Every structure is written in C-alpha cells, then in structure tokens.
Amino acid sequence: AAGVIQSPRHLIKEKRETATLKCYPIPRHDTVYWYQQGPGQDPQFLISFYEKMQSDKGSIPDRFSAQQFSDYHSELNMSSLELGDSALYFCASSLRTGVHTQYFGPGTRLTVL
Amino acid sequence: DAKTTQPTSMDCAEGRAANLPCNHSTISGNEYVYWYRQIHSQGPQYIIHGLKNNETNEMASLIITEDRKSSTLILPHATLRDTAVYYCIVRGGADGLTFGKGTHLIIQP
Numbered sequence: 001a002a003g004v005i006q007s008p009r010h011l012i013k014e015k016r017e018t019a020t021l022k023c024y025p026i027p028r029h030d031t032v033y034w035y036q037q038g039p040g041q042d043p044q045f046l047i048s049f050y051e052k053m054q055s056d057k058g059s060i061p062d063r064f065s066a067q068q069f070s071d072y073h074s075e076l077n078m079s080s081l082e083l084g085d086s087a088l089y090f091c092a093s094s095l096r097t098g099v100h101t102q103y104f105g106p107g108t109r110l111t112v113l
Numbered sequence: 114d115a116k117t118t119q120p121t122s123m124d125c126a127e128g129r130a131a132n133l134p135c136n137h138s139t140i141s142g143n144e145y146v147y148w149y150r151q152i153h154s155q156g157p158q159y160i161i162h163g164l165k166n167n168e169t170n171e172m173a174s175l176i177i178t179e180d181r182k183s184s185t186l187i188l189p190h191a192t193l194r195d196t197a198v199y200y201c202i203v204r205g206g207a208d209g210l211t212f213g214k215g216t217h218l219i220i221q222p
Contacts, residue, residue: 004156031207033209033210035209035210042198042200042212042213042214042215043151043157043210043212044212045209045210045211045212046209047209048207048208048209050207055207055208056207056208056209058209088154090156090157092156092157092210094207096207099145099162100206100207101147101159101162102159102210103159104149104156104157104158104159105156106155106156107154107155107156109154
C-alpha cells in the first residue's frame, strides 16, 4: 500500500538559511500533520492542516510556516535556521472521517551547520 | 488529551509474549487509546487503537480495563525486530498526537 512520502530525506543547511520540506500524504487522506524530533527526544507536534486550512497548532516556532495545497500535499518552510533546528521532521496523514488514525512518513533529517 | 504513564524500559525474551502496560487514569469518554512504536530514527509506526473493547490485529492485541484507566499492549511472539520505543497515546478528535516518554522494549535473543 502507498505510504506517506517525504522529500528530501536528508538536508544540510547553514545557519540563517531557509529550508523547505515536502510531504505527500497517503492517497485520499485529507489531513496532514508535522512533527519535530530532536536528538534523543520524543516527537513533538508542530502543526496540522485539513482542506488547506490550519487545523491544530502545537509548538511551531514563529520562524516556521506551513501550508497545504489543493492536491493535499504540504510544505513546511523554515527560515533563519538555527543549530537547534537540527532534527528529524516527520509528516503524518489521516482521513478526517472516522477515527483519524495517523500514518507517518520516513522523515526528513535536517542538519544545520 | 489525557496524560499517559508507561515504564521507561522493559526486556522480553525472543519468542515470548511482550506485555506493555499504560496508565491513563484521566481518559475521557470519547478518547481512544492508540499505540505507536518507533524503531530507531524511523517514522512512528501505528500498531493498534481501541475505545472500550479489546482489539486484535495482525501486529498485536490491546486489552483495555473496564474502567478504561489502563491498558496493555500485547505482542504475542516477540522477535528481535520488535525492539523499539512503544508509545501509548490517548486522543480524541483529529488533533496532533502528544508523545510521552514511551517504553523502550528490548527483545533479548
């Protein structure tokens, strides 16, 4: 079965640069979630979107923004990168109806130098 | 969402059943119990979920107490590939998941 696709899988940036992460949900899933997992930490919810509208907001820094497009894919934009932004970024998708079980992608490893 | 409490780590012999407990004493009536696991640096993997009744799928069984204040995830025949961090999450609605510390399950050969 098709899974959540994230790109790129690895990304290296310098401090103060910008980065864009992409997420392609499971076909027919309409809700997308973003999570950040720092080294040795548990995943932390950042933000979610349903039908291109922000659905829920977690601990997303003001330097980050995200959006969902009409084909349901989502992009996480990160500006003025800091060393502390080095982390794994996971995207998950779900169907809005039913139980909303979230299925996760393989993640993007962002390294800020 | 309700807070959960899990043991920090557990060991289990390969081939035996692994029983992972979770306390969620403040769970609300409309909140589900979800279990995910994360194998080193991979994306969290959905295992199973339940509301009131016990549930079973091809991966595991979920036993929820009658008062819904605790649950147990059972991996019937643990293999080395089941070594992972297991997260018990209580959640209602479509909001983001709150991951606690989870249980680091180590399967011993």
